[in-house]
Amino acid sequence: xxxxxxxxxxxxxxxxxxxxxxxxxxxxxxxxxxxxxxxxxxxxxxxxxxxxxxxxxxxxxxxxxxxxxxxxxxxxxxxxxxxxxxxxxxxxxxxxxxxxxxxxxxxxxxxxxxxxxxxxxxxxxxxxxxxxxxxxxxxxxxxxxxxxxxxxxxxxxxxxxxxxxxxxxxxxxxxxxxxxxxxxxxxxxxxxxxxxxxxxxxxxxxxxxxxxxxxxxxxxxxxxxxxxxxxxxxxxxxxxxxxxxxxxxxxxxxxxxxxxxxxxxxxxxxxxxxxxxxxxxxxxxxxxxxxxxxxxxxxxxxxxxxxxxxxxxxxxxxxxxxxxxxxxxxxxxxxxxxxxxxxxxxxxxxxxxxxxxxxxxxxxxxxxxxxxxxxxxxxxxxxxxxxxxxxxxxxxxxxxxxxxxxxxxxxxxxxxxxxxxxxxxxxxxxxxxxxxxxxxxxxxxxxxxxxxxxxxxxxxxxxxxxxxxxxxxxxxxxxxxxxxxxxxxxxx
RNA sequence: GGUCGCGUGGCCGAGUGGCUAGGCAGAGGUCUGCAAAACCUUGUACAGCAGUUCGAAUCUGCUCGCGACCUCCA
Numbered sequence: 001x002x003x004x005x006x007x008x009x010x011x012x013x014x015x016x017x018x019x020x021x022x023x024x025x026x027x028x029x030x031x032x033x034x035x036x037x038x039x040x041x042x043x044x045x046x047x048x049x050x051x052x053x054x055x056x057x058x059x060x061x062x063x064x065x066x067x068x069x070x071x072x073x074x075x076x077x078x079x080x081x082x083x084x085x086x087x088x089x090x091x092x093x094x095x096x097x098x099x100x101x102x103x104x105x106x107x108x109x110x111x112x113x114x115x116x117x118x119x120x121x122x123x124x125x126x127x128x129x130x131x132x133x134x135x136x137x138x139x140x141x142x143x144x145x146x147x148x149x150x151x152x153x154x155x156x157x158x159x160x161x162x163x164x165x166x167x168x169x170x171x172x173x174x175x176x177x178x179x180x181x182x183x184x185x186x187x188x189x190x191x192x193x194x195x196x197x198x199x200x201x202x203x204x205x206x207x208x209x210x211x212x213x214x215x216x217x218x219x220x221x222x223x224x225x226x227x228x229x230x231x232x233x234x235x236x237x238x239x240x241x242x243x244x245x246x247x248x249x250x251x252x253x254x255x256x257x258x259x260x261x262x263x264x265x266x267x268x269x270x271x272x273x274x275x276x277x278x279x280x281x282x283x284x285x286x287x288x289x290x291x292x293x294x295x296x297x298x299x300x301x302x303x304x305x306x307x308x309x310x311x312x313x314x315x316x317x318x319x320x321x322x323x324x325x326x327x328x329x330x331x332x333x334x335x336x337x338x339x340x341x342x343x344x345x346x347x348x349x350x351x352x353x354x355x356x357x358x359x360x361x362x363x364x365x366x367x368x369x370x371x372x373x374x375x376x377x378x379x380x381x382x383x384x385x386x387x388x389x390x391x392x393x394x395x396x397x398x399x400x401x402x403x404x405x406x407x408x409x410x411x412x413x414x415x416x417x418x419x420x421x422x423x424x425x426x427x428x429x430x431x432x433x434x435x436x437x438x439x440x441x442x443x444x445x446x447x448x449x450x451x452x453x454x455x456x457x458x459x460x461x462x463x464x465x466x467x468x469x470x471x472x473x474x475x476x477x478x479x480x481x482x483x484x485x486x487x488x489x490x491x492x
Numbered sequence: 493g494g495u496c497g498c499g500u501g502g503c504c505g506a507g508u509g510g511c512u513a514g515g516c517a518g519a520g521g522u523c524u525g526c527a528a529a530a531c532c533u534u535g536u537a538c539a540g541c542a543g544u545u546c547g548a549a550u551c552u553g554c555u556c557g558c559g560a561c562c563u564c565c566a
Contacts, residue, residue, distance in 0.1 A: 013496090031566075039566090046566045086564080172495050173562075226564090248566030249497095255565095278566070279497090285558065289565050324515070325505060330498075330559075337504045340516035347515085350529080378506095386506045390514035397531090404523090404531045463525055470527080481529055488529095 005060070005380045007244070008328060010252065010275040011170055015382050018274065020243050026062040027242030028054060029234045029272075031251055032124070034071040035105035036086040039112050040295035041318070041333060042248075042281045042288040048319055048430075049278045049327040049383070050246045051118040055428050056379055067237045068121035069230060070109075072102040073128045073213050073223055085223065088213050098213050102128070112298040115315040117430045123237050127229035131215045134224040134232040137266050138203045146265035150194045152206030152220040156258070158199040161265050170260060170275060171253035175199070201258055203228050227258035234271060235263065245272040249279055250287070278327040283308075285332065296333070310335040313342060316434055320345040323385040323429055344393075349433050351396040352421050354403055361408035366398045368409070368417045375424045385429060392425055447478070451487045454480075 005018040020026045030050045033043055047068075057064045072087055091098040113120070127134075138154055141147040146161045147154055161167055162175045178199035202225035207214040214221045234242060240263070247256065256275065263271035280287045288295045296306045304312030313321075321341040325331040371391050378387035395417060401407035409417070425431050450469060457465040470480045477492045 033566075034564095043566050049566095171561075174495075177494065177562080249560070250565055252496095253561060254563090280560070280566075282559080287560065287565085291564060321504095326507095329505080332504075334504075336516075340504060342516095344515045347529095354530095384506075386515095387513070390506070393514055400530055401532095406531055458525080461525075467526075474528095479528075482524075482527080483529080484523085 005056075006382055007274055007276055008382050009273075010256075010277050016274065018243075020062065021241065021273065024061060024063050026057055026064045026244065027238035028057070028064055028066045028244045028246070029230070029238055029242060030066070030068045030121070030245075031230060031247035031255070032069040032071060033105075033109055034086055035102050035109060036090040037105060037290060038297040038299060039105075039109050040288065040290070040297045041301060042295060043109075044112075044116060044298060044318060045281050045322055045327070045331070046246060046248050046278045047113055047118050048116060048322045050276075051116075051430060052323065052385060052428060053244070053246070053276070053383060054119060054121075055430060056383070059423070059428055065123070065238060066119075066121040067123045067125065067234065069233050070102075070106055070124060070126045071226070071229060072099075072106070072126050073229075085211070085213055088211065091212065099128075102126075108299070112302075112315075115302065116298070116319050117315065117432050119430075125233045125237065127224065127233070128213075130229060130233050130236065131224065133236050134228045135204075135217050137228060137232045137235070137262065138224075139218065140267070141203065141262060141265045144265055144268075146261075147203055148196065149219050150196075152222060153194060153202060154204040154219055155195050155200040156203055156261060156265065157196065158201070158261070159197055161261055165261070165264055167261055168257065171257045173253060173257065201225065201227065201254060203262070227255055228262055230255070231259045231262040231266070231271065234259075235267075240267045241269060241271055241273065243272075244274045244276055246276045246278070249277040250289075252277060279330045281322075281331050281333060283333040288333065308335075311339075313338050314434055316431055317342045317345055319429075320348075320389075320431060323431075324389055326382075326384055326386050328382070345431065346434075348392060348396055348425065348431070351399040352425060353433070355399050355414065355418055355421065358399065358402055358409065358414055360411035360414050362410065363408060364410045364413045365407045366402070366409060366413070368395070368398065368413045368420065371395050371398075371417070372420045372424075375420065375428075379428065388424055388429065392421065395421060447489050451480070451489065455487065 006015040007018050008014065009016045028050070030046060033039060054064055054066050073085065087098050087101055091101045094101065096104075138147065141156065142149070142154065145157070147156050158167055158175070159179065167173070168175050168178070179197055204217060204219055204224055205222050206220055207222045211223070213223050215223060234245070245256070260270060260272070282288060283294050283296070286292065286294060296308060298318070300306040300309065301313050301318055302315060317338060321338055322331065324341060371394055374391040374394070375388050378384040378391065381387070398407060398409070398417070402409045450473070454466045454469045457469070473480055473489070479490050479492060481488050
């Protein structure tokens with residue numbers, strides 16, 4: 001690693017130097033999706049962001065164990081007794097077995113993540129596969145006096161816990177306000193009578209007779225609460241204390257605050273060294289979210305199938321769009337923004353492709369080392385991918401200038417720049433070239449033949465014919481460019 | 493109401509107490525049969541008011557506007 005990596009730790013709200021607990025090993029846990037619906041643009045942000053972190057840590061030489069869960073049980077519609085499990089509700093509405101819902105959306109999620117070129121996590125545990133671990137953790141919390149059973153459910157005792165722990169530290173909550181029932185606007189939640197205090201949260205919920213997802217436990221038949229699965233699974237695969245926990249800012253409270261409380265309430269110490277949170281994607285200035293109904297799914301973006309979309313956007317355009325902003329800033333969706341990203345990315349890819357056939361000079365008029373250093377510095381500064389991209393565009397300008405003859409580059413610099421682009425654009429940012437349908441092996445030969453025939457026409461100054469050929473190919477999606485040393489073609 | 497954050501040129505979006513972010517769009521020019529692409533030149537922006545300072549868009553205070561969380565949410 002060239003420079004020390006700094007990450008903004010939500011615990012301190014400051015940038016902190018990243019120092020792993022047991023180098024070269026790094027434990028990275030990212031909150032995965034609750035699989036009761038298709039992933040939307042908002043979901044792409046954390047998974048792309050932490051994909052870059054994962055890639056960069058690996059590049060820096062760390063052995064990263066990347067764990068990202070699939071929440072397939074326990075996520076309730078609300079905190080009330082009647083709160084229906086999200087998965088179960090979807091299953092009822094679509095007349096499917098809950099696990100069919102889980103499979104359907106898990107596979108859809110995987111496909112979207114694959115298209116966004118995110119690397120799969122090393123371990124992708126499911127909440128429903130770790131019921132025993134969750135029960136064991138709940139038991140230990142009860143044994144430590146931080147949880148209690150009530151009518152077949154188990155609740156975390158926030159007041160008891162807060163006597164010796166700083167509950168609310170991560171999210172900036174004030175315990176007294178939570179105890180008082182939070183803000184004036186907070187509506188009365190049903191089923192609160194089972195709790196000793198409104199601030200308490202469920203570790204285990206008793207299953208009502210019609211509830212289809214149910215497991216036996218020491219407290220009767222039921223299902224785990226929403227927050228406990230992350231605590232149990234991160235502990236199982238990363239240990240009682242691990243390096244980085246990531247997720248959306250909207251999970252800060254109550255989810256991550258509860259995770260800390262559960263882990264400390266169970267084993268006595270904080271589970272995570274660095275809490276890293278990405279900001280929201282907004283649409284018309286408002287958070288894109290399921291409950292607001294203002295979301296656009298990734299598949300809709302990929303195929304243009306949404307009323308708000310003027311066109312389809314490729315997965316790499318989405319990825320590029322996300323990485324053009326810093327992960328801690330909100331990012332506003334717009335067709336204009338996506339279209340600008342699409343064009344910019346195409347220019348970037350074209351320049352990288354051009355790099356391989358650039359003519360070298362004995363000397364260089366540009367310094368390519370600064371670009372590489374700039375990329376490292378930007379990534380080390382809290383994963384500033386926006387600056388990395390601006391550095392890549394500096395390289396684009398250099399590449400095109402050399403091609404245009406206004407600058408010169410030595411072969412050594414060309415090689416250096418090639419490695420830089422490969423490393424940062426491809427490997428770290430994960431921006432793969434758009435793979436257009438090749439159309440088969442024959443296309444190359446056919447295109448070369450057509451271009452040769454058109455060149456003959458141009459020699460004869462038969463521009464009517466040469467333009468007819470070019471226009472015809474354009475309508476088929478093939479673009480011809482007449483350059484000084486010949487004609488090149490590309491498929492849209 | 494509480495806590496936190498944001499307000500940057502036509503749009504998106506970085507950053508910073510004095511030194512070019514970048515992308516997209518626009519204007520002029522070069523190249524070209526034309527086109528496309530590319531290259532060169534071009535924008536003196538940081539919500540408002542007051543203060544600190546040699547100097548602030550960057551720090552402080554206030555005002556206005558917007559948002560996030562406080563309930564499910566990436």
